[in-house]
Every structure is written in C-alpha cells, then in structure tokens.
Amino acid sequence: MSLFQMFQYGFIQRATVAGSLIAVLCAILGVFLVLRRLSLIGDGLAHVTFGSVALALFANVPPLVVTLAALPLVMLASLGILKLMERAKIFGDAAVGIVASLGIAVGVLMTGLSGGFSVDLFSYLFGNILSVSREEVIIAAVLFLLIITAISLYYYELLAVTFDEELAQTSGINTKRINTLLVLLTSLIVVLAMKVAGIMLVSALIVLPAVTALQIATGFRTALILAAACALLSVVGGIIASFGLNIPAGATIIILNFGLFLLAFLGRRVVPRR
Amino acid sequence: MSVAVLAMEKLVCRYQGHEALTDVTLNVMAGDYVGIVGPNGSGKSTLIRSILGLQIPDSGQLLLFGVPLASFREWKRIGYLPQSMRHFNPAVPATVEEVIRLGLLPHKKFPRRVGGRSDTPAVQRALEALGIADIRRKLIGELSGGQQQRTLLARAIVGRPELLILDEPTTALDPETRERFYTLLGELHREEGTTIILVTHDTGSIGSMASRLVYLDRRIIFDGTLDDFCHSREMTAFFGEASQHLICHRH
Numbered sequence: 001m002s003l004f005q006m007f008q009y010g011f012i013q014r015a016t017v018a019g020s021l022i023a024v025l026c027a028i029l030g031v032f033l034v035l036r037r038l039s040l041i042g043d044g045l046a047h048v049t050f051g052s053v054a055l056a057l058f059a060n061v062p063p064l065v066v067t068l069a070a071l072p073l074v075m076l077a078s079l080g081i082l083k084l085m086e087r088a089k090i091f092g093d094a095a096v097g098i099v100a101s102l103g104i105a106v107g108v109l110m111t112g113l114s115g116g117f118s119v120d121l122f123s124y125l126f127g128n129i130l131s132v133s134r135e136e137v138i139i140a141a142v143l144f145l146l147i148i149t150a151i152s153l154y155y156y157e158l159l160a161v162t163f164d165e166e167l168a169q170t171s172g173i174n175t176k177r178i179n180t181l182l183v184l185l186t187s188l189i190v191v192l193a194m195k196v197a198g199i200m201l202v203s204a205l206i207v208l209p210a211v212t213a214l215q216i217a218t219g220f221r222t223a224l225i226l227a228a229a230c231a232l233l234s235v236v237g238g239i240i241a242s243f244g245l246n247i248p249a250g251a252t253i254i255i256l257n258f259g260l261f262l263l264a265f266l267g268r269r270v271v272p273r274r
Numbered sequence: 275m276s277v278a279v280l281a282m283e284k285l286v287c288r289y290q291g292h293e294a295l296t297d298v299t300l301n302v303m304a305g306d307y308v309g310i311v312g313p314n315g316s317g318k319s320t321l322i323r324s325i326l327g328l329q330i331p332d333s334g335q336l337l338l339f340g341v342p343l344a345s346f347r348e349w350k351r352i353g354y355l356p357q358s359m360r361h362f363n364p365a366v367p368a369t370v371e372e373v374i375r376l377g378l379l380p381h382k383k384f385p386r387r388v389g390g391r392s393d394t395p396a397v398q399r400a401l402e403a404l405g406i407a408d409i410r411r412k413l414i415g416e417l418s419g420g421q422q423q424r425t426l427l428a429r430a431i432v433g434r435p436e437l438l439i440l441d442e443p444t445t446a447l448d449p450e451t452r453e454r455f456y457t458l459l460g461e462l463h464r465e466e467g468t469t470i471i472l473v474t475h476d477t478g479s480i481g482s483m484a485s486r487l488v489y490l491d492r493r494i495i496f497d498g499t500l501d502d503f504c505h506s507r508e509m510t511a512f513f514g515e516a517s518q519h520l521i522c523h524r525h
Binding site for chain 2: 035152157163170172217218221
C-alpha cells in the first residue's frame with residue numbers, strides 16, 4: 001500500500017493530526033521542563049490523571065466527560081508539585097515522585113473499591129493513538145492554539161525564568177506566576193494526551209524531543225523549533241511505520257524519538273556546535 | 275533635596291536561626307560608588323538579596339528610590355550582576371545576544387517582547403561596551419567565566435539602570451579581565467552617572483575605585499570615605515595594619 005493510500009484512511013488522518021499537535025506541544029513545553037529539571041512532571045501528572053479518571057468513574061461521571069472531570073484534579077496536583085518545591089524545599093524529582101505515587105495509589109484503590117469499571121481504565125495507561133476520534137482532534141487543535149498563544153505571549157518571561165529564576169525576579173518578573181503557568185499548561189497537555197498517547201508516550205514526548213534539540217541547538221528559539229520538528233517527524237514516521245509493519249504506534253514513536261536523540265548525540269560529537 | 279537611591283534603616287535579617295544582619299542602616303545617594311567589603315559570612319550577600327527583594331527582612335525599613343521595597347515596581351532602574359556561574363542554568367541554549375536582550379524586560383509592558391529591531395541599538399551598544407560583539411551568537415553555557423561575566427554585565431547595563439548592584443563580580447576573572455572590568459565600571463560611574471554598589475572580596479582593588487567604603491560584619495563596622503578609613507586609628511586597631519594597608523595602598 002502506498003503512503004497516499006494509507007493517508008486516505010480517516011483514522012490515520014486523525015491520528016496524524018492529533019498526534020502531531022500533541023507531540024509539538026509536549027516538545028515545546030518539554031524544553032522548558034527539561035531545563036527546569038522537571039522532566040518527569042509529565043509522567044507524574046499522567047499518573048495523577050490515571051487516579052483522577054478512576055475517581056471520576058467511581059463517582060459515576062459519564063465516560064464521555066471523564067477526561068474533562070479529571071482536569072481540575074490534575075491541575076491541582078501540578079500546583080501541589082510547585083508548592084512542595086517552594087514550601088517544603090523538596091527537589092522537583094522528589095515532588096513529582098510524591099504526587100505520582102499518590103495518583104497511581106488513588107487509581108488502584110478506586111479500581112479495587114469499584115470491583116472494576118466498564119470503561120477500560122487501563123487504556124489511559126497505554127493509550128491508542130490510532131483510535132483518536134474527530135472530537136479529540138478538535139479538542140487537540142483548540143488546545144494547541146491556546147497553549148501556543150500562551151507560550152508566545154510569555155515567551156521571554158519563560159526564557160528568563162528558565163535561565164535564572166532569581167535574576168528574572170530582579171527584573172520585575174512575577175516568577176511564581178510564570179512557574180504556575182508552566183505547570184498548568186503541562187497539566188492541560190497531559191490530560192489531553194493521556195487517552196490518545198498513554199502515560200508512556202506522554203512522558204517520552206515531553207523528554208525525548210527536548211533533549212534531542214538541546215544537543216544541537218544554537219539558540220533558545222532554535223531549540224524550541226528543533227524539538228517541535230523532532231516530535232513531528234517521530235509521530236508521522238511512527239504512524240507510517242506502525243501501519244506498514246503492523247507494530248504498536250506508541251512504542252514506534254518512542255523508538256524513533258530515541259533514534260533521533262542518538263543521531264543528535266553522535267552528530268554533536270562529530271560536528272561540534274559553531 | 276535628592277531622594278536616596280537606597281535607604282535602609284535598622285534592617286535585621288535572620289538566616290537559619292542566627293542574625294545575618296543586625297541593625298544595618300545604610301543610605302546610598304545618586305552618583306555614589308559604594309564598595310562593600312567584609313569577611314566570609316559577614317552578611318554581604320544577604321544585604322544584596324534584601325535590597326533586591328530576594329530575601330524578606332525580619333525587621334527594619336528598606337526604601338528604593340523613596341519607595342518601600344514591597345511596593346517597588348520600577349525594576350528597570352536597577353541592574354544586577356550576580357556572582358558568576360552560581361545562579362544561571364548553563365544548560366539553557368541561550369546565545370549571548372538572547373541573554374542580553376532579557377535585560378530589557380523590565381522596560382516592557384505585557385506582552386513583553388525584547389526580540390524586536392527597536393531594541394537592537396541598545397543591545398549593540400552593550401555588546402560593544404563589553405567587547406563581546408564577536409561572540410553574540412555563541413551559547414553562554416559554552417563561554418569562559420570571564421566571557422560569561424561580561425555577558426551578564428552587558429545584560430545588567432543594557433537598560434541603562436540608575437543603580438547597578440554587583441555581587442562579587444570578579445571571582446571568576448583573571449587579573450587582566452578584572453582590570454578591564456573595573457575600568458568599565460569606572461566609566462559607567464563617571465560618564466553615565468550610574469550609582470554603583472559593589473560587593474567584593476577584592477579589597478586590593480576597591481581602594482582605587484569606590485568613593486565610599488562600607489565594612490560589614492553582620493553590622494556596619496565602618497561607613498565612610500576611603501581617606502577616613504585609611505587614616506582612622508580605630509580602623510587600624512580593628513583590622514590590623516596589614517589589612518588596612520591592603521585596602522589603602524592602591525588608593
């Protein structure tokens with residue numbers, strides 16, 4: 001089957017569009033998160049999403065709005081991570097660890113108490129990019145516009161805080177507000193991506209394109225563009241490969257992402273940055 | 275009557291249970307060049323952090339340009355150069371020019387944009403003043419300590435602040451770069467009228483630059499001109515002749 005024929009299928013089109021939009025958002029936010037040593041926040045919030053979805057199902061929230069119902073809890077969890085870092089003077093990875101383990105514990109507890117759900121809760125763990133619905137594509141497009149607008153409006157503040165938080169503070173930047181914005185945007189994208197991509201892919205899409213771009217970037221803006229390009233390439237390539245070779249799409253996307261990282265890592269050693 | 279750039283009265287700061295600053299009263303007027311010296315742990319960095327709002331004092335009053343610190347918003351009037359390589363994240367792939375442009379953020383209103391052409395002349399001026407125009411596209415994390423320090427100073431002065439605060443800026447510099455750095459500070463002070471507060475360990479150089487010396491050891495031990503310092507028997511008794519001579523011999 002040719003590529004042209006492959007992209008005639010509606011589910012391939014939807015997977016490519018939604019996957020690309022989500023991957024680009026994850027990659028761009030990932031650059032900020034990786035540099036702030038919050039690489040695993042995506043993973044942590046995905047675990048919280050799992051717990052929140054289980055809680056919503058336990059409370060008999062209709063399956064169609066389960067993801068939406070999970071959003072406030074995930075946002076609260078992201079703010080909780082920030083507060084733990086600020087107030088309890090805990091490093092980012094430990095704060096993420098606390099919130100993530102709590103999230104997964106709530107999920108397992110709810111599953112146990114309910115005696116199992118009619119909706120496959122575990123689809124949230126692994127996701128299925130090839131089962132994206134038309135509505136999910138629209139939600140992805142709206143959130144893409146929203147998050148890209150927020151990042152472009154606060155681009156220089158985000159850069160300043162990422163470079164040096166205290167120096168940013170002495171420039172009159174409300175660093176707490178910028179940190180809050182960053183984690184809230186992350187929680188939005190994680191919740192959006194969970195059903196589509198699952199915990200495993202969300203975390204990979206946040207970390208891998210960012211670290212690949214940081215290997216070869218010659219400026220901050222370049223890093224964001226390169227990260228987005230890597231994400232896009234791996235999603236499109238991953239979907240094509242998974243369809244052609246009949247292998248799981250999510251895992252293929254991650255392996256392609258890792259391949260790009262390896263190329264960048266080795267390439268930087270052969271051709272140093274100018 | 276001109277308003278004090280910095281007015282600090284009976285400031286007390288506690289850090290991990292002990293007083294890092296005790297009843298510090300300090301006024302800095304426009305055009306002053308104040309050198310702050312003192313031993314390790316004497317509260318110099320706490321003093322600077324308090325002025326910049328990075329540490330909230332336990333008691334006392336602090337005014338910046340006549341405005342209480344809590345309600346001070348005109349950060350464009352202040353440039354700050356932190357200790358080299360201590361604060362910033364070297365993994366951030368920001369070019370020298372991107373870092374310098376960030377120094378213009380306090381001048382902007384939402385949405386703050388500092389990448390435009392209208393800001394280029396100011397950035398160019400700062401690049402040239404610091405002699406780093408040729409490395410403008412290099413990543414700051416890949417530069418030497420001296421080049422990083424010059425980039426951060428360019429960031430601090432790009433918005434032409436009225437008050438420049440420098441926290442041990444020469445720690446990472448070789449003697450030659452250090453001399454050039456001090457020369458540039460002198461020019462900013464003389465030609466632009468910039469008020470300077472310089473915290474340093476480099477007591478050997480401070481005497482040739484600052485118009486006023488503050489010796490801090492949790493409280494202010496001495497605050498006056500260098501002449502006063504060098505001819506004060508009290509100070510000789512306090513520091514010993516050798517230490518006093520170290521500060522005064524280049525004056």
